[in-house]
Amino acid sequence: MTTLQALQGFFQQAGPRMNAMADHIWSLAELRYAETASAALHQQALQQAGFRVQTHLADIPTAFVAEWGEGGPVLALLGEYDALSGLNQQSGALTCMPSSDSPGAAGHGCGHHLLGVAAHWAAIALAEHLRQTGQPGRVRFYGCPAEEGGSGKTFMARAGVFDDIDAALTWHPGSHTGVFSQSTLANIQAKFTFQGRAAHAAHSPHLGRSALDAVELMNVGVNYLREHMPPDARVHYAVTDSGGLSPNVVQARAQVLYLIRAADNQAAAQLYERVQNVARGAALMTECQLDIGFDKACSNLLQNSVLNQVMYQAMQALGRLQPDAQSHALAGQFQATLAASDLDSASRPLASVLRGQRPAIFEGISPYDPQAQDILSGSTDVADVSWIAPTAQAWVACYAFGTPLHSWQMVAQGQSPLAHAGMERAARILTATAIRLLQQPELLTQARQELLQRRGGQPYVCPIPAQAALPFLQG
Template identity: 55%
Template sequence: MKPASAVAEIAAAVEARRRPYIEIADRIWGLAEMRYREFESAELHAAALEAEGFRVTRGVAGMPTAFVAEAGSGGPMIGFLGEYDALAGLNQASGALECRPDPERAFNQGHGCGHHLLGTAAHLAAVVARDHLRRHELPGTVRFYGCPAEEAAAGKTFMARAGLFDDLDAALSWHPSVANSVFMNATLANVQAHFRFHGKSAHAALAPHLGRSALDAAELMNVGVNYLREHMPDQARVHFAYIDSGGPSTNVIPAFAEVLYTVRASRIDEALALFARVEQVARGAAMMTGTTVEMVFDKAVSNVLHNDALDRVMAEQMEAVGALEVSEEERSFAAKMQSTLSAEELASSAKHFAAALRDPQPIATGIQPYRPEAARPVTGSTDMGDVSWAAPTTQCLTACFAWGTAFHSWQMVSQGKTSLAHKGMLLAAKCLAATGVALAGRPEVLCEAERELRAKRGGAPYRSPIPEDVMPPPARDVKV
C-alpha cells in the first residue's frame, strides 16, 4: 500500500471511530482526577482497550493508576503514551468566556493541560494502528501506556525505572496545544525533594536560648540558595514552597519546618549536580542553627532527548494528514476566547510558535514546518524526558485551543469540551497512528533512531534519576 493511501485509510478509520472517543474525553474532563488518584479515568481507558482485545496489565511500576495494554505479536514494538491527570484549583464552567467555576462540581480541579484529550487520542491511535497492521497482515506489536501523574510528579519516570519502555522500537506521544507541529523544543530536567528541619521548642521570651529554630534553618536555606543563583547554568531554575512553617505561635520557637524544593536545569546531570549543591546549603543551614535536616527525595525527570530520525517521519505524516479544518462558528468562538487573553499571553505563544504569525488566526490550522534548528527551549519539564532516554521517542502538538491560550489556565479548561478541542484530538490520533504504522514498515528508520539515541546517551544505558529506594507516592507514607 502506498504511503498516501495508508494515511487516508488511517484518517478515515479515526473519523469512523470518533464518537465513543469524544465521549471518553468528555467524561474524563468531568472526572478531573488528580495525580495518582485517576482511578476512574485509568479504568475507563483500560476497560475500553480490553474490550478492543488488548491484553491489559494494571497497577504497573507500583502505581494503581498505571497500566500497559498490548496487542499483536513480534516486532517492531510501537508504543503510544497517554495521560489523564488534572490540576488543582481549576474548576471551570465549560465554554464560559469568564473565569467561573462550575457550580455542579464539588471539587476545585480541572483539565488545564488537556490530558483528557492527550490520553484519549493516544488510545484511539493505538487501536487504529493495531487494526491497520492486522488488516494488512503486517507484523508488529502495538502497546498503549496508561501514564498517571505527569503534573508536578513523575509517573513515567517510575515506569521507565521499572524497565517498561526498554523493549520499544519507538515511543509516540503528543500534547494538546495552540499550533500543529512536531514537538521540537528542549525541556528542562528537574529534581524535587522535601527538606525537613528538626529543632527544639522553647518559650521565645522566657528561654529563647534553650530553643533551636527549625524555621530559622529553613529560612537560612532559602537565603543560601538565593546566593547560588549567580552561579547556576543559564537555563537553571530553583523553586521552593513552605509546606510547614512551624506553626502560628510567635512565642514558641518552632521545632519543625519543612520546605519543598524543585531544581531544574537543561540536562539531568546538571540538575542532579545543582541539586547536590542545594542539599549542601540545607546541611549548612542546619549546622548554623543547631538543628538537623532530613532530605526526602520526591521525584525527578530527565530532559527530553529529541530523535531526528523519528521526528522526520512524524513531520512527514503530519503533512500527509493535512491541516486542521475548522468552521466559522469555531473561529468566532476562538476569537471571543482570545479577547480574554492578555498581550503577554499572546506573546508567549508567538515566542514558541513564531511560524504561525505569518498568517495569524484565532485558530492555527496549518502544519508548521519541521525546523528543529529554529526551536526554542521550553523552561518547563515533563516525564516524557525519561521515556526519550529509555527508547527512541517522537511527539507532536495539535491545536485544540484558541491561539494564545495559556497552559494551566481557566481558558484551557473552558475550551476542553468544545468541538475545536475534539478536532485537535482527532488530528493528533491520525498523526500518531499514521506515524506508528509508517515506522512499523521502516526497520531502517528504527535502526537509525536507536543509533541516534545511543549516541545522544554517550553509549551508556538509561539510568533513572530517581534512586531505587524511592517508591512512587502511592507506596509511600507521605503527602502527594
C-alpha cells in the first residue's frame, strides 16, 4: 500500500469541505494585502487541525505561517488567496457577465482560491502522515498575500521567514498538468508622481505646469525606449491618477504606475534606472516636480531539477485526469468562447503531447525535460523563495484547455467540478512529493547542492530595498 493509498480516506473525507472553502474564497475575491477574510478562514481551519499559527508575519496583516510537527526537515507549502482587480464574473456564465452582487469588483482570474486551498489541504495531509508514522519533520503552510502586483513573498523573504526551511512546494492552476519548469522574469514596480501647477486652461494656460503632460511624455519616452531594451524585457504601465475630470483645468498632479521586467534582478535594476531617467526628462520638459516611489519587486525563478523530478514522478504515479462527461461538455463550451490565438499559445509548448489535437480538457501530463531552458515571460514572487530554499511547482489542469490566465473565462470556471478535481489532484501531488522528501532526506541534500550551484556562489539579495515600505503603508 502506498502512502497516498493510506491517506485515501483522508482525501475523500476532506474533499467536500475543501471544495466549499475554495468556493467561499472565490466569492470573497480580495485584492492584494486586503485578503483579511480569506486569511482568517485559512488560519481558523489550520488551528482546528492542530497547527500552531503565527499571524502578522513580516508585519503583514494578511500573511501568516501555520506549523505542525517537531524536529526533522522543515517542508514549506506556499499558499495564495489574492484576486485581480476588475475581473468579477458570474460563475458558470459563458459570456463576460459581471456578477450582479459585486459588479466591477475583483475576481479570481489566476485561480489563487484553488492554489491556497490545495496547499492547505496538502499541509494537513502531510501532518496526518507524520502523525500516523511518528516520523520527525515539520510541515509549514505559509499564507502568502499579494502575489498579484504586491510581491508578498518577496517582502516576507526580506524579513527572513523562509531562511530555515529545507524545501518549498507549491503549484498553480492552469489548463494543463506538468512540472512548472520555466524560469520567470524578475520585476520592479514603481509609482511616478508628477506635481505641476494648476491654472485656467483657457484664460491663463501659460501659468500652469501640466503634470498630465509629464505622464504622457514619460509614456512616449518609454515607448521609444522599447526598441533598445533586451528582447526578453517587458514594460507595462497604468495611469492611476490623470489629474481630475475637468479639461479646463491644467492638471496639477498626475501619477503613473510602471511594472518593469527583465531576465534577472541586475537586468531589471538597469532597465528601471533607464525608465527613471525618462521620467526625469519628462519632469524637466514640463517643469514639474517628480517623486519616484518604489512599490515592490521580485527575483527571477531558479529551477531545481532534483525536486522537479520527484514532483514529476508523483504526477506520473497518480496517472491521467479522468473528468466526467459533464466536465468535458462544459469545458468544450468554454473553449468555444476562446480566440484561436489563445489555443495556439497554449498548444505550442505542448505540441509533442497534443500531436495536432486540441482537447477540451488536457488529461495527461506534459513531459518534463530537466535540460530545457524555457522562460515564462511573467513573474512570480515564488522566485524569491527559490533563491533561499530548493523550490518546486506544478501546473495542474483546472480549466478548459487554452483558457488564458487573467481572463473572465478563468473566473467563470473557478467553481466548476473540473476546478475542484484539479485542486484535489494538486493536493495529492504536493503531498506525495513532500512525503518522499521526508522518506529520502538525501534528496533534500542534493536539492540544496543544486541550489548553491545555480546561484553560482551568489547569496540571495532581496530586490526590495530595506528602506522600502510595505505597499499598504505607503502614502
